[in-house]
Amino acid sequence: MKTCVRSLVLRSLLGVGMILGIGAGSASFVSAQEEQSLTDYVTKNDPPLFDDPSAAVEAFKSVLAKDDFDGLAALLGLDAAKLRSGEGVMDTYAQIKQGAAKTVIVRDLGDRKELDIGDKLWPLPFPIVKGKDGKWAFDTYAGIEEIINRRVGENEIAAIETVRAYVDAQRDYASEDRDGDGVLEYAQKLASSEGLTDGLYWPSDEANGISPAGDFINQAALDKAKKGDGYFGYRFRILNGQGKNIAGGAYNYVINGNMIAGFALLAWPVKYAETGVHTFAVNHQGIVYQADLGPKTEAVAGAIKQFNPGEKWQLTDD
Numbered sequence: 001m002k003t004c005v006r007s008l009v010l011r012s013l014l015g016v017g018m019i020l021g022i023g024a025g026s027a028s029f030v031s032a033q034e035e036q037s038l039t040d041y042v043t044k045n046d047p048p049l050f051d052d053p054s055a056a057v058e059a060f061k062s063v064l065a066k067d068d069f070d071g072l073a074a075l076l077g078l079d080a081a082k083l084r085s086g087e088g089v090m091d092t093y094a095q096i097k098q099g100a101a102k103t104v105i106v107r108d109l110g111d112r113k114e115l116d117i118g119d120k121l122w123p124l125p126f127p128i129v130k131g132k133d134g135k136w137a138f139d140t141y142a143g144i145e146e147i148i149n150r151r152v153g154e155n156e157i158a159a160i161e162t163v164r165a166y167v168d169a170q171r172d173y174a175s176e177d178r179d180g181d182g183v184l185e186y187a188q189k190l191a192s193s194e195g196l197t198d199g200l201y202w203p204s205d206e207a208n209g210i211s212p213a214g215d216f217i218n219q220a221a222l223d224k225a226k227k228g229d230g231y232f233g234y235r236f237r238i239l240n241g242q243g244k245n246i247a248g249g250a251y252n253y254v255i256n257g258n259m260i261a262g263f264a265l266l267a268w269p270v271k272y273a274e275t276g277v278h279t280f281a282v283n284h285q286g287i288v289y290q291a292d293l294g295p296k297t298e299a300v301a302g303a304i305k306q307f308n309p310g311e312k313w314q315l316t317d318d
Helices: 003-014 053-065 069-076 080-084 089-102 140-173 219-226 297-303
Strands: 104-108 112-117 128-130 136-138 189-191 199-201 234-239 264-269 278-283 288-292
Touching: 053 069, 053 089, 053 104, 053 112, 053 128, 053 136, 069 080, 069 089, 080 089, 089 112, 140 199, 140 234, 140 264, 140 278, 140 288, 189 234, 264 297, 278 297
Parallel strands: 189 199
Antiparallel strands: 104 112, 112 128, 128 136, 234 264, 264 278, 278 288
C-alpha cells in the first residue's frame, strides 16, 4: 500500500492530531478539542464598537502589527486566556499575523464587510457588521457559526477519505497471515494488542514490518485513541457483520473467530452539527454511504452493530 494511504488511515483512525487548526488555508479560527463547544470561547464582554467599518479594519491591522494576541481576541469577542490553552492556536495566530502583514482586502456586502487575508485571500470567519445604533463591530456569533460550517464540511471530507482508505488497509492486512493461524483474515481491531499484529496498526519492527496503517504514530497518540477521542471531529468503529438491506442478506463477517466474510466501518461525528452532520459507513465493496442521524446521532450510532444502510442512507456525492 502506498505510504500516503497508510498515513491517512493511521492519522484518521487512531486519532493523531485531535485539534483542527487555523490558518490561511484551513477552515477555522478557533482551535478547540472536539468535545468543547466553540461558544465556550466567547468572552462576556461585547466586541468594541466603531463609527465606520474602516476603523474596525484598521484596529484589526493594528493589533496584528503590534503582535497583540489579547487585543485581537477582544476585537473578535473571544476569551484570550481560553484561546491560549488551545493546542496549535499560537501557531495559527502567527499565520494570520503574517498573512495580514501582506494583504487585507475588504469585501463590501452592504451592512456587512468581510476580510480576505494573505496571498491566498483566506476569508476571516468574523464579519464586520452594522448594528441598529449605526455602529460597526466584528460579529462574534456569526464568526462562530461560519467556523462550524467550514469545519463540518472539512471534517466530512476527511471522514469520507478515511473510510475509503480503511478499505485499502483491510485488503492489505488480509494479504498475509498476520497471526500465524493459517487463515487470511481481516483485522477486527484498529490498533493491535501489545506485541501482536491483530489490528491495522502495530509499532514497526524487524519481525512484523510496517503495519497496513503505517508507522506514523507515537504512544501519546495511541493513548488518546484508547480514550475514544475522535479525529477531525469523527469517531470510528469496525462492524463485524451486515444486515438484510445489503446484497447477500444478513450474515456475520466473523467465522470461527476469524473475520473472513467481509468487513465494514462506521464513522460518526463526535458532536452532531458542530464537528459533523453526516454519519458514514462502508463495507468490503468499497461503497460509502451517508445519513443524517439527527441530534441523537451519538446514541443511534452507538446502537449500530452491523453494516445495514436503510432508506435514510444515500451514496456519497464524491
